[in-house]
Amino acid sequence: MGEKPIKGEQKAFMTGNEAVAWAALAAGADIMYGYPITPQNEIMQYWTRLAPKYEKKFLQTEDELSAGFTTVGGVLAGRRAFTATAGPGNVLMQEPMSMAEAMRIPTVVVVQQRGGPSTATVIYSQQEVTLTCFGGNGEGLRVVYSTSSHQELFDYTIKAFNTAWKYRFPTFVLADGYQAKMRESLVLYDPQEKGQKMVPTEAFVGKPGTPGEDRAPAHLRNTYNIEEELMDELAKDIKEYEEMTPEITEYEEFNTQDTDVLIVAHGIVFRSVAMAARELAEEGLKVGYFRPITLRPFPRQELQKAAAKAKQILVVESAYGQLLKMVKDNLYGLDVPIKGYLRPGVGITPEEVVADVRTILGEEE
Amino acid sequence: MDKTVKIALAGEGGQGVQSVAMILTEAAAMEGKEILYIPNFGVEQRGGVSIAFVQIGDKKIGAPKFKTGDIVIALSDRAVRRVNMYAGHETIFIYDAGIEGVEDDLPEVAQRVLAIPALETANKELHPRVFNVLIMGALIGATHVVTLEKAKEAIEKKLGYKFEQNPKLREMNFKALERGYEMVAGTGVA
Numbered sequence: 001m002g003e004k005p006i007k008g009e010q011k012a013f014m015t016g017n018e019a020v021a022w023a024a025l026a027a028g029a030d031i032m033y034g035y036p037i038t039p040q041n042e043i044m045q046y047w048t049r050l051a052p053k054y055e056k057k058f059l060q061t062e063d064e065l066s067a068g069f070t071t072v073g074g075v076l077a078g079r080r081a082f083t084a085t086a087g088p089g090n091v092l093m094q095e096p097m098s099m100a101e102a103m104r105i106p107t108v109v110v111v112q113q114r115g116g117p118s119t120a121t122v123i124y125s126q127q128e129v130t131l132t133c134f135g136g137n138g139e140g141l142r143v144v145y146s147t148s149s150h151q152e153l154f155d156y157t158i159k160a161f162n163t164a165w166k167y168r169f170p171t172f173v174l175a176d177g178y179q180a181k182m183r184e185s186l187v188l189y190d191p192q193e194k195g196q197k198m199v200p201t202e203a204f205v206g207k208p209g210t211p212g213e214d215r216a217p218a219h220l221r222n223t224y225n226i227e228e229e230l231m232d233e234l235a236k237d238i239k240e241y242e243e244m245t246p247e248i249t250e251y252e253e254f255n256t257q258d259t260d261v262l263i264v265a266h267g268i269v270f271r272s273v274a275m276a277a278r279e280l281a282e283e284g285l286k287v288g289y290f291r292p293i294t295l296r297p298f299p300r301q302e303l304q305k306a307a308a309k310a311k312q313i314l315v316v317e318s319a320y321g322q323l324l325k326m327v328k329d330n331l332y333g334l335d336v337p338i339k340g341y342l343r344p345g346v347g348i349t350p351e352e353v354v355a356d357v358r359t360i361l362g363e364e365e
Numbered sequence: 366m367d368k369t370v371k372i373a374l375a376g377e378g379g380q381g382v383q384s385v386a387m388i389l390t391e392a393a394a395m396e397g398k399e400i401l402y403i404p405n406f407g408v409e410q411r412g413g414v415s416i417a418f419v420q421i422g423d424k425k426i427g428a429p430k431f432k433t434g435d436i437v438i439a440l441s442d443r444a445v446r447r448v449n450m451y452a453g454h455e456t457i458f459i460y461d462a463g464i465e466g467v468e469d470d471l472p473e474v475a476q477r478v479l480a481i482p483a484l485e486t487a488n489k490e491l492h493p494r495v496f497n498v499l500i501m502g503a504l505i506g507a508t509h510v511v512t513l514e515k516a517k518e519a520i521e522k523k524l525g526y527k528f529e530q531n532p533k534l535r536e537m538n539f540k541a542l543e544r545g546y547e548m549v550a551g552t553g554v555a
Contacts, residue, residue, distance in 0.1 A: 271429075
């Protein structure tokens, strides 16, 4: 074993991509598989710089299909493996992640959203929400953390490995091009030093002993002959996913008792929303926010509770209704009106949010 | 400093605006300030207008994008047209005095519009290579977001290896920083 990459708490000023590479190191990741795509390239770049110093590995594959499948393979061999991608790469990544979902493989994928559809921009968006949460030909049995700062990128990348290995669902850290490329301060730490134990990894295949005699056979399947057989398997997975849900859902809220406008946002946009809501609340206006941190599973009950005390909901996102759709789905049955401030592929400033909320409040007068 | 200072710095790709932002934010980080720096980047590897959005303050910075900057600097005609939208009533808008044909593009709303002979000074008195460091000096003169001493430390950290080989470069960079600082500090904007 090489020496520990991080000792004590270290204040750092770096890009989000660099923060992810450090987090993976701190989490004890063994290997990264990847294929370059902007804006996630520097995760690979920093990892390849850091990895040899700590006896970690890196494999560049021929595309994202391969990066995803090799990540699955790394996990099957018992390695804490991860990959990172964005945009069209994330589209290709869905095929292997669908397999991970089928076989309950604890892969970790970091997504730095860029503009879409197709090549679009290399800059930024929140347009990979639906894809990351529900991509693949399945039911979206995955965990998706949406971060909003470098500190969270670091914290949740570490956490993603633990959630994945504890519950055995593919886990995603969903950020964006702004978070990838911007520089801000954060504190790096070794999770073990803070008492945050890393869930141990184990090989899925090639275990010692004779299958059926010394141990149960490894029976990994993504193929079924009979409809009912598949349904039974999925019913078990869905049940376990639902049992896990209250244990891992995370959210943040402000001023949600009796609001005229409750703003819902995630990721980097949440920062603009938080600034806007606090500014308006300081003026005495009844404005609050709700921020899902886990987009999958979604904090449904918590949002419902906040929404039940709101006169109007405003969903703000850099996409054309991807979060809005999730919010509507999770609030079905409540009669609170829902409006969207939707800017696909474009950053949102606090000033814009303030202006939109003022318009809504003005309309009500 | 009780307020977050918002800066938009724009120039042609290759003029070194991102390097200025890197060194400036490093200096601010060494002073223990809170910073958010986001480069604006396109698909092109070279050319095009490059913008650095920088916010420096004492508290955690909120959103990465802002509508109005406190200081907006443009180093080419295209850059003037690209970033004049970030000027508001309290903005100090600085551009290079050598830029021609932008009279109608300068932001009328800005509190102050300042033309500084940065390129000319760098070319005639110093060296074209330190143009961007001169701009950094002007930026510090207008905002005082970091001290000149810290800025020099950050330059040393970034370019120290080059200074080892040629100590004259250090002198030239520091001089450019000071010249830029004086250009703006003397105008009463800060």
